[in-house]
Ligand SMILES: Nc1ncnc2c1ncn2[C@@H]1O[C@H](COP(=O)(O)OP(=O)(O)O)[C@@H](O)[C@H]1O
């Protein structure tokens with residue numbers, strides 16, 4: 061350890077006086093010099109390194125290219141007098157009158173995603189804890205298989221099912237039940253008549269679609285918590301549930317965080333199922349029973365008509381750009397939180 | 409548990425255990441005196457860990473585990489009807505072969521046990537954490553970084569943290585399963601010293617593979633061979649004049 065540290069510090073001392081360009085050049089040349097001097101296994105290793113660097117760099121490049129392309133396509137709306145950056149909070153979308161407020165879609169997407177995350181994360185983690193800590197081994201394997209199968213169902217199938225089950229359920233049972241109940245009827249988020257096509261329906265079907273991801277990934281994280289941590293907890297007199305909640309959950313939190321990151325991305329990015337059940341009405345939802353329009357739906361529904369109208373088209377690309385920025389933002393925030401969680405747990 | 413009369417803090421009578429159909433421990437009878445160190449020796453796989461984990465009922469976690477015979481802790485049969493396994497484990501601490509600090513801060517590692525059992529007062533917890541770390545001879549090294557994650561300590565420090573964690577709920581008995589076998593010699597000797605110190609206040613049952621170590625720290629010793637208790641007596645007597653040839657073979661290094 062010490063020796064290594066010494067030698068690196070000596071290296072940096074040697075390099076200090078040199079010019080920056082020569083340093084960069086040397087850094088670029090080093091792999092080739094190493095390659096020339098290496099023996100056969102060394103050369104194979106070199107090719108492996110390059111071979112793996114290509115996909116890693118490619119994905120970075122793809123993200124950058126997509127961002128540039130979206131920016132390029134949506135620049136007209138952001139720079140024109142009809143649009144401008146204000147469209148991000150603009151509540152009215154009416155291309156016929158040159159009103160391109162996309163705030164309504166952002167609000168719709170966030171509302172659906174919030175419902176979905178709010179339900180899917182706690183339920184999914186609960187399910188994962190059950191699978192990993194309580195479920196007998198014999199039952200765990202088939203249950204996991206079912207969960208993984210759920211993740212593979214195409215979203216349009218979920219949408220069809222939601223249209224036939226969730227939407228009528230909200231219209232005929234859930235809405236009348238809460239609106240006739242004196243405990244809930246006064247709450248603002250339960251107001252308004254509904255035909256079932258609503259934020260709530262979108263949020264619920266998203267919840268069902270996210271659940272398998274959350275359960276499967278969290279379950280993996282929980283199962284990889286070493287047995288000896290559980291034993292240490294039991295040996296202090298903890299019960300099974302105390303151990304599951306305070307030790308296993310806490311130790312697996314970074315992994316569970318990763319599950320949440322993945323589902324966040326899917327929650328705002330999911331298209332078909334949500335499009336089919338949210339009613340696609342251009343209004344900011346104030347109640348769970350209000351219909352709404354999400355970002356992905358507006359792009360899918362209008363891109364075909366909009367192609368010949370430059371501003372309209374550009375506004376749709378702007379929606380896409382903001383969607384991408386939102387998911388990048390969510391992912392980075394979650395990653396920072398995960399990183400912090402791993403630090404406090406001594407994993408890094 | 410009630411305050412029954414008892415002579416030895418733990419008494420084991422005719423204890424046999426099985427994993428599935430495999431009989432691991434065979435009719436073991438022995439006892440552990442207050443404030444003594446007992447070394448349990450024997451070759452790998454002879455059932456030392458199984459024996460230790462039967463004393464705090466940690467083996468109950470293994471579905472195929474079965475046991476017969478009586479283990480009395482402070483006069484009460486721990487496998488008897490109505491015996492609380494949580495209460496038992498709270499009063500019999502355990503330190504494992506591989507250091508296993510929780511992935512949380514040093515402070516939280518130690519506060520975990522007391523919090524579990526209902527202590528929430530911040531000042532008392534602070535005092536308890538300090539006291540436990542002092543007993544485990546770790547306080548001076550970590551007192552300025554109690555919020556650092558436990559797993560970031562060195563191996564020897566981690567093991568002392570685990571000892572401090574076990575002591576945090578103040579158990580009269582401490583089980584140690586080869587606590588130094590994964591550590592470097594210096595950390596190992598520190599922990600050996602610690603064991604000798606702790607004897608004043610605790611009954612320690614120490615599984616060890618190392619005859620010299622048993623000689624240095626223990627008062628009594630038990631020699632297990634293929635699940636059988638071959639010898640059980642003063643350590644000095646066993647090591648200086650083994651009565652059984654299997655014990656002698658182990659001491660001289662021919663088996664193990
Ligand atoms: N959880 C378990 N399930 C089944 N068999 C086990 C289990 N734990 C230990 N054993 C068996 O019990 C025997 C004794 O193991 P152990 O007590 O760990 O030995 P030691 O600690 O003396 O090396 C071994 O043969 C081992 O395979």
Ligand SMILES: [Mg+2]
Pocket residue numbers: 456457458585
């Ligand atoms: Mg062992």
